[in-house]
Amino acid sequence: MESLHAYADIVGHEVIDQLRQLAAPLKNRKVVHVNSTRMGGGVAEILNKLIPLMNELGIETHWEVISGNTDFYQCTKSFHNGLQGNTVNIPSNLLRNFEETNRENATLLRPALQDADLVFIHDPQPAPLLEHISDRKGKWIWRCHIDVSHPYRPVWKYLRPFLAGYDASIWSLPDFAQTLPHPQYIIPPSIDPLSDKNIALPEEEISGIYAEFDIDPDRPLVTQISRYDRFKDPVGVVAAYQLSKRFIPGLQLVLAGGGASDDPEGEAVLDEVYAAANGDPDIKILLLPADAHRKINALQRVSDIVLQKSTREGFGLTVTEALWKGRPVIGGNTGGIRLQVINHHTGFLVSTPEGAALRIRYLLNHRDILEHMGKTAQEFVRDHFLLTRHLREYLTLMVILSKNNSDRIMLS
Numbered sequence: 247m248e249s250l251h252a253y254a255d256i257v258g259h260e261v262i263d264q265l266r267q268l269a270a271p272l273k274n275r276k277v278v279h280v281n282s283t284r285m286g287g288g289v290a291e292i293l294n295k296l297i298p299l300m301n302e303l304g305i306e307t308h309w310e311v312i313s314g315n316t317d318f319y320q321c322t323k324s325f326h327n328g329l330q331g332n333t334v335n336i337p338s339n340l341l342r343n344f345e346e347t348n349r350e351n352a353t354l355l356r357p358a359l360q361d362a363d364l365v366f367i368h369d370p371q372p373a374p375l376l377e378h379i380s381d382r383k384g385k386w387i388w389r390c391h392i393d394v395s396h397p398y399r400p401v402w403k404y405l406r407p408f409l410a411g412y413d414a415s416i417w418s419l420p421d422f423a424q425t426l427p428h429p430q431y432i433i434p435p436s437i438d439p440l441s442d443k444n445i446a447l448p449e450e451e452i453s454g455i456y457a458e459f460d461i462d463p464d465r466p467l468v469t470q471i472s473r474y475d476r477f478k479d480p481v482g483v484v485a486a487y488q489l490s491k492r493f494i495p496g497l498q499l500v501l502a503g504g505g506a507s508d509d510p511e512g513e514a515v516l517d518e519v520y521a522a523a524n525g526d527p528d529i530k531i532l533l534l535p536a537d538a539h540r541k542i543n544a545l546q547r548v549s550d551i552v553l554q555k556s557t558r559e560g561f562g563l564t565v566t567e568a569l570w571k572g573r574p575v576i577g578g579n580t581g582g583i584r585l586q587v588i589n590h591h592t593g594f595l596v597s598t599p600e601g602a603a604l605r606i607r608y609l610l611n612h613r614d615i616l617e618h619m620g621k622t623a624q625e626f627v628r629d630h631f632l633l634t635r636h637l638r639e640y641l642t643l644m645v646i647l648s649k650n651n652s653d654r655i656m657l658s
C-alpha cells in the first residue's frame with residue numbers, strides 16, 4: 247500500500263494537503279468498518295485501500311468482517327437480489343437465521359463496536375448489528391453499495407427497521423436514496439490508482455497475458471471482468487459478442503470472474519455462461535483467484551473495449567478501472583454505470599445485447615474515436631473517481647457527524 251504522498255504525483259499536492267487538514271480534527275478517533283467479506287467484490291476492494299490511508303492520517307481505523315453459515319449468505323444474496331428489484335421469496339427460517347447470526351456477531355464484535363467514535367456498516371448483511379449495541383458511544387452510518395433504485399418492496403420493508411436507527415446513511419447515487427429518518431449522503435465509490443489492480447504495468451507483464459490466456463494479440467478483444475452474477479449479465483455479453491462476430495470475424499471475448507465468499511450463486515451463473523458460449527474457442531471464460539489483481543489489470547490493458555453490461559449496478563468499480571486504463575466502456579444503462587460512462591465521451595450506454603454489439607462494431611471500425619474516448623475516459627476518472635476524492639468525502643462526513651451539535655465547523 248502506497249502512502250499518501252505517493253498520490254500527489256497523480257492528483258497534486260494540494261489535494262493531499264486538504265486531506266491532512268480535514269483529518270486533523272479526527273486524530274485518534276476510533277473508526278470501525280464492518281462488512282461480510284474480506285475478499286471479492288467492490289466493497290472489499292475499497293476497504294483494503296481506504297483503511298490504511300485513514301490510519302496514515304492519524305485516525306485509528308479497524309476493519310471487522312461478520313461471518314455466517316450457508317443459509318445466512320443465501321438469505322443476504324436474496325436481499326441483494328430483492329433490493330436490486332427481483333421478486334424474491336425468503337423463507338422465514340432464513341430470516342430468523344439472519345437475525346440470529348447478527349446477534350452472535352454482535353456479541354463477538356461488541357468490544358470493537360461499543361466504544362468506536364464512528365462505525366460504518368456496509369450493505370445489508372451486518373445491518374442489524376446496531377440494535378444489539380444499544381449502549382454504543384459513537385455515530386453509526388449505514389453505507390449502501392447496492393442499486394436500490396427500484397427495490398422489491400417486501401424486502402425493503404423487512405430491512406428498513408434495521409436501518410432507521412442509524413445516524414446517517416451513504417448511497418452511491420441520488421436515485422438510490424430512500425425515505426429514512428436520518429440524513430442521507432451521496433458518495434460514489436472510487437479506485438486506487440496505485441494498487442496492483444490499477445498501477446501502470448511493465449510492457450512484458452501486459453503482453454505475457456496473451457500467451458497465458460491464449461489470446462491472439464493480432465485480433466480485436468473485448469472483455470468483461472465481473473463476478474458471475476445475473477445482474478452483471480454475462481450471458482448478454484456472450485450474445486453481444488456473437489452478434490458482433492458476424493461483422494468482425496476475428497473478434498475475441500474474455501469473461502473473467504471469480505467468486506466472492508458472500509455470493510453463493512456464482513456456480514449456477516457460470517454454467518449458464520458455458521452453455522451460451524457453446525464451446526467457441528474465441529470466448530475465454532476465466533475463473534481467477536481473488537488476488538489476481540495484476541492479471542486483471544493486464545487483461546483490461548490488452549482489451550480494445552471493456553464491457554460492463556449490467557442490468558443493475560450499485561457502482562461498478564470495473565468500469566472506472568477500465569476507463570482509468572484508457573479503455574472506453576460499453577456499459578448497461580443503469581445505476582452507477584451512468585455516472586461513469588458518459589455516452590459518446592467515455593463510452594456508450596446500452597440496454598440490450600444488440601445495442602452493445604452495435605457499439606462494439608462502431609468502435610472497432612473507428613479506431614481514432616476509440617482512442618480519443620480512451621483519453622477522455624482517463625481524465626474523467628482522474629477528476630471524479632480516484633481514492634483521494636472518496637477519502638475527502640468520507641472525512642468531510644466524519645467531521646460533520648462528529649460535530650453535529652455546533653452550527654459551524656472550523657478546519658484549523
Ligand code: UDP
Pocket residue numbers: 286287288289291443471472473502503504505534535536538539542561562563564565567
Ligand atoms: N474483481 C476481481 N476478480 C474477479 C472479478 C472482479 O478482482 O474475478 C474485482 C474487480 O476488478 C473490481 C471488483 O472485484 O475491483 C468488483 O467490483 P464492482 O463494483 O465492479 O462489482 P461488485 O462485485 O462489487 O458487484
